[in-house]
Amino acid sequence: MFAIDLGDGAELRPLEPWQAGEFLEHMDRAREYVDPWIPWASRSTDAASAAATLQRYADLAARDAGRIYGIWLAGTLVGGVMFVSFSTRTGACEVGCWLEPAGTGRGLITRAVRLLVNWALAERGLYRVEWRCRPDNAASSNVARRLGMTLEGTLRGEFAYGGTRHDTQVWAVTAPEWAAKRWS
Numbered sequence: 001m002f003a004i005d006l007g008d009g010a011e012l013r014p015l016e017p018w019q020a021g022e023f024l025e026h027m028d029r030a031r032e033y034v035d036p037w038i039p040w041a042s043r044s045t046d047a048a049s050a051a052a053t054l055q056r057y058a059d060l061a062a063r064d065a066g067r068i069y070g071i072w073l074a075g076t077l078v079g080g081v082m083f084v085s086f087s088t089r090t091g092a093c094e095v096g097c098w099l100e101p102a103g104t105g106r107g108l109i110t111r112a113v114r115l116l117v118n119w120a121l122a123e124r125g126l127y128r129v130e131w132r133c134r135p136d137n138a139a140s141s142n143v144a145r146r147l148g149m150t151l152e153g154t155l156r157g158e159f160a161y162g163g164t165r166h167d168t169q170v171w172a173v174t175a176p177e178w179a180a181k182r183w184s
Contacts, residue, residue: 008108009074010072010106011072014070015077016058017055019077024047037098039161066082068081069112069116078100091125093120093128095116096131097112097143110146113131117173117178127175131147134166141171144171152172154167154168155168
């Protein structure tokens with residue numbers, strides 16, 4: 001399996017169904033911090049449901065329609081990044097992330113997402129990468145800002161959580177904008 005060094009003892013690696021036990025242990029530590037933002041966090045509560053979450057992404061990867069990667073810090077899974085959607089047909093994808101408190105404040109998400117964005121735009125030739133988050137998720141919108149994404153708008157009441165509808169911000173960067181930043 002490949003691993004990409006994120007610095008500071010952290011690695012980015014594929015997260016696969018056979019790792020469901022480790023993923024579940026991580027979700028048990030992270031759930032209260034992740035659940036309001038990532039819909040599958042509250043659904044990954046036992047070995048079968050954790051495996052199903054990871055299998056869903058394995059199936060997406062097999063269709064070249066999405067992927068999921070874990071972030072390990074000193075050998076412990078502390079979060080991850082994913083292509084929520086990925087379409088070579090439309091030239092667009094959406095990236096996302098999650099992180100438990102043990103991994104925060106280290107720039108791990110920004111470094112990992114930068115790798116995904118660069119791969120999508122520079123290697124795969126997509127035109128656009130989107131980042132969606134609730135306006136009250138300051139950590140998430142700060143990542144989009146650090147990556148040089150533009151806030152394009154807010155989808156009102158688009159995300160249902162806990163019996164309440166929440167707005168969703170849409171941030172994006174295009175291939176020409178990314179290339180101008182010289183991160184590719």
